[in-house]
Every structure is written in C-alpha cells, then in structure tokens.
Amino acid sequence: MNDDSQISPQTAAPDSNNLGAAPLKGHALIHAQLATLDSAPGVYRMLDAEARVLYVGKARNLRKRVANYAKPTGHSGRIARMIEETTQMMFLTTRTETEALLLEQNLIKQLKPRYNVLLRDDKSFPNILVAKDHPFAKIVKHRGRKTEKGSYFGPFASAGAVNRTLTQLQRVFQLRTCSDVTFQSRTRPCLLHQIKRCTAPCTGLINQADYGALVADAERFLSGRSTSVQADLAREMAVASDAMEFERAAALRDRIRALTQVQSVQGINPRGVPEADVIALHLEGGQACVQVFFIRANQSWGNRDFYPRTGSGAEEPEILEAFLGQFYDDKTPPRLILLSHAIENADLMGQLLSDRAGRKVELAVPQRGEKADLLENAARNARESLARKLAESASQSRLLSELARAFDLESPPRRIEVYDNSHIQGSDAVGGMIVAGPEGFLKSQYRKFNIRGENLTPGDDFGMMREMLTRRFERLLREDPDRESEHWPDLLLIDGGAGQVSAVTDILGALGLDDLPMVGVAKGVDRDAGKEEFHRPGKPVFALRHNDPVLYFVQRLRDEAHRWAIGAHRAKRSKAITVTPLDEIAGVGAARKRALLAHFGSAKAVSRAGLPDLMAVEGISQAMAQTIHDFFNAKS
Secondary structure (H helix, E strand, O other): OOOHHHOEEEEEOOOOOOOOOOOOOHHHHHHHHHHHOOOOOEEEEEEOOOOOEEEEEEEOOHHHHHHHHHOOOOOOHHHHHHHHHOOEEEEEEOOOHHHHHHHHHHHHHHHOOOOOOEOOOOOOOOEEEEEOOOOOOEEEEEOOOOOOOEEEEOOOOOHHHHHHHHHHHHHHHOOOOOOHHHHHHOOOOOHHHHOOOOOOHHHOOOOHHHHHHHHHHHHHHHOOOHHHHHHHHHHHHHHHHHOOOHHHHHHHHHHHHHHHHHHHOOOOOOOOOOEEEEEEEEEEOOEEEEEEEEEEOOEEEEEEEEOOEOOOOOOHHHHHHHHHHHHOOOOOOOOEEEEOOOOOOHHHHHHHHHHHHOOOOEEEOOOOHHHHHHHHHHHHHHHHHHHHHHHHHHHHHHHHHHHHHHOOOOOOOOOEEEEEEEEEOOEEEEEEEEEEEOOEEOHHHOEEEEOOOOOOOOOOHHHHHHHHHHHHHHHHHHHOOOOOOOOOOOEEEEEOOHHHHHHHHHHHHHOOOOOOOEEEEEOOHHHOOOOOEEEEOOEEEEOOOOOOHHHHHHHHHHHHHHHHHHHHHHHHHHHHHHOOHHHHOOOOOHHHHHHHHHHHOOHHHHHHOOHHHHHOOOOOOHHHHHHHHHHHHHHO
16 A cells, blocks of 8 residues: 555544434444445444454455445345444545555454454464675575575574575585684684684685685575586585595585485475465364465475464465465565465456565466375375364363362463563562463463562562563553453462462552462462462462372473573673673774784773874774773773
8 A cells, every 4th residue: 555645544433413312323333334335345444342352354346345244134144243242433544455454463463352253373484594694695584674785595484494405505505604703703613613624714714705606505595496406516516526625525525425314315206396384274063274385495494383373263275365364464475376275356466576586476276297296295284283283272272171179260361471581680670470371372462561660679589570560460450441351460470488479469469459369379288390389368378189181280380480480580680791881982882892812802901091092993983993992090
C-alpha cells in the first residue's frame, strides 16, 4: 500500500439513528450496513459489545462480502457464533484487492482477533553471512536485518542447522569465524588451525589471494554448486601430485573427503527444486500444525513446525492463506512455494508475495513427481508433530488439573508465572519471570528485570522481589486495569518460604491484587529436591508425596525460572566485565574502541599513551587523540 490517502474509513455504530430502540446486533446489524456500502475492495472489522475486534476480513467487493454475513442461514458454527456476537462494524476501502490483503494481514497481526487464524510463533530465522568488510572474509551466523556488507545464505530452520553447516564449512574450506578484534590481536595460530578448521590468515599462514579463492569456493558450495567445487579440487590435487607437492595434494584430498561426507549426510537434496519453501498443513480436532521445509541451493536447510491458532474452527484453505500472509510479513519469500492445500486467493497472494520479493513468486500444489514427494514428506512430519503436540497437551492438561487440586485453585490455571532473582552478593542483580500454561513453557512471554533500586541492601532478596513484582503489576494495571487480557496470571509461584510469601502478599495487597493465587516453593528439609514445602497466605505449610507428578512439575517450573534468572545475571555480569573507561569518552564509539584496544592491548595501556602514540592508531585524529589524552589526565 503506497498511498494511505486512498484508504477511506467508515465506522458503523449500533443503531445510531434511533436511540430509543434496542441496539441492533448480529444479522440485523450487518444487514443495516449494506445501504452504505459500495462495491469497492477493502477490509472490514467485526466488533463485540465491548468494542473488541472479533474478526478482520478482506473483500474484493465489500458490499457483496458483507451481504453473505447478513443471511440468517448457511454459516458454519464458527461464523454463526461470530455473527451473533457482532454489535459494530468498521470498514476501510482500498484502491486494489492486493492492498486490502496487505491491510488485512497487518490488522490481524496488530489486533489478534479471536476468530481469525493467528500465527503465534513468528521468530526470525538465522542465515549464514560471508562478511566482506575485511580483507580476509569471515563466515558467521547472522540473525536480523541484513545491514552488514557481504553475502547472505538462508534462511535456515534453526540455529542448530546453521551451526552444523558452519562446522561442515570449516572442515572443508577452513575459513575464519573469529571477530575482527581477535583477528588483529593474534600472534600465533589458534586451536582451530591445529585441528584443521582454519587456515590462520591472522598470522599470515595464507595469503589474501589463496584465502579469497577459498571464500569463493564456500560461496559456490552454499549456492548449490558443490559438484563443481569438488571437480576443481580434484583437478588441483592431480596437478599438485604431478608436481610432487605431496603435502598440498594430501590437504586437497582431505578437503575432498570432507566435502563428500558433507554431501552424504545432508538428507533431502532435491535435484529438480533449487529453491522453494515446502509448506504442509495437518488439521485435527480443531488444532493445526504447519510444517515448513526450506530448500535452498538444491539442499534441505532444515524445517520448522508452527501451531497457528485456528480461529475457532477455520478450515485448511483459510488457515494456509492466513499463514502465508503472516509468515512472509517480514521474510523474503523464495521463487517457489509448494502448498499441501489450494488456497482461495492464490493469484492475489502470489501477487502480494511477488511485490514483497521484488520478483515473481509462484504458488503450486503439485500432484506428482519430486515436488509431490517433498510435500508428502512435509505432510507426514506435520501429522507426527501434531500428534506429539496433542499428546503433550493432554498430559499438560492433566498436570494443570492436578496442580489446581493440590493448591485448592478454582480451576486449572491457564497462565502460571514463576519468579526468581539472581546476584552475587548483591552485584549485577537480575530478576526473572517465566510463564507456563496448557501448551507448556511460553518462552516468548519470559521477562528479565534489571534490579535498579538505589536503597536496596546488597543481597536483599525480599527487596529485589518487591521491585520486580511492583514493576510487573503496576505496568499490567496501567495497560489493562479491567484485568481482561490473557496476560494476567492465574497462579504465581515464588522461589522461597514463609518470608518471601509474606513479602509478596504485602506487595500484592498494596496494589489491590490480593486475590491472585500465590504459592511459595521452599527447599524444605536439608534443602533436598523432593522435600519441597509449599507456603500459601493464611494456610498451613504442606508437602506433596515424593513421587507425585505435580511435585515434579513444580520442580521443573522452579528450575526453569532459576535457569532463566541465572542466565540473565551471567549476561549482565559479562557485559559489565567488558565495560572500559573508553566507553565514557565522547566520540569514541565501537570502531575506535576496537582500534585502540587492538593497538595498545588494554584500556590501561591507552591511558598511559602519549599524543604521538594515540595519533598512530588508525581512525584517531589529532583532535581525538587530544580528547582521549585529556580524559585520562583529568581522571588521574
């Protein structure tokens, strides 16, 4: 959508012309809108009595589409429920149906309507970057925006898939993976050179031309031309052997063997599909699994499964179409997308994805041949993944029911929040919150809290917990004072005994949230796992039997919170260790800091340097050298 001025909003409130009559809703309300609608393309929204968006849809012809909802019969159970709850409608007209589709996907992602299909796990995918901002290019894992100079290869399904490929590339091409600062500071080859994973360009053991040839070979391999790489290596080995350069010939032989081994373990390698995403959907019991396989350079670069919310009963074509629009919202689609089911607006979706990619994107539902085999493999994975997910969900539901019984809750909790903090004698204190529910750990909902209370006594766990919970629930109260969103917990688990429970009770009471169920988990006798004691406000302490599944479940929750908090603390501590006085000097950014440390070896050596020595560093002008010199002289 290039011109927002072409989008015309219309809002329909219930019975705005006759305030004395009962407000319209459902079919009557929808029918009343037809008089004001034309046949333009656009997007419509259905809202309930509390102005919450129930559904967002697009239409090639708004009037004709809305007229379908005005009919009293012929709807699925899902659509009938949605119509019954509708008390308001909103409309946005667009110039084209493609713009309507794009606007629809943006609104769904922003508003998360209950009756729409929603992709809940939409993390970015990692790539391999051959960084070319240095004479000796490095090869690294990259995630996020492609702003660095170099060649990008991907996406890969997971960090594990990238790491495996990087390991293979190191064995075959022996390219460096170290940072530029490490490269500059090396005086002798590192361990990777000793185990034949790097050619050690940092110490001059390979010249720039030969190293550049290795980089070119690696890029050819990642582009799918591994056969030509192997043939070139074989020719080089023969030439080296004829010239009686046996050491070089042996090294080339080892690279050929490594490349052959890589090719033999890559799994699915379709010969006729150089680049595609293979997307298969399996729907069962109202729950869906979408399996995506990434095919790049005639190689399988892994797969990822997704479990979209199905909008209370949507069917395969609608789920798959919504998935495509949301999945490729921030990802470049490949030239070919293979689908397990045909979607209703394939031409429109193809046009939208082509616009995003800047080239033609084809959608296909193959029925035979290699492409159909790829889809069958993806569909089998989707079936198996959903079966495992359903089994895990059933087990999780039983655990939550048993947890509710053990802790006297009114119903099984939909959202459990577990809190813990981590520090070393009060330094680098961090609080952690993890979230669990019917679908297991909800890692996208985890939160870290940098403890910043100035009046806290070092090691004051009660004070840290007070700050963490106060910040968490004050913000939640600001954002949702009516406590209607799904982000409100049904149960709080606190790592601690009676003292912690008493402190948390006071905190929640001061915020007017003393009705939130809360349990403290104490280590118990001898602080042994399995002897935990549970503390609740105003109730006696109790314990669960040693082999109770609920006890194991609570232990997993507590251990996950402990792991999360410790990880946050270690990251904060590591960051603090890397802080130097150079960070405080105006005009010294990351690049100049690296140059100074590479030249002098430490911040302390920089502080002792004279003006001529400082000016000898690349990127340090006379004025900047004077600034650095004055900074340290003033400090001393």
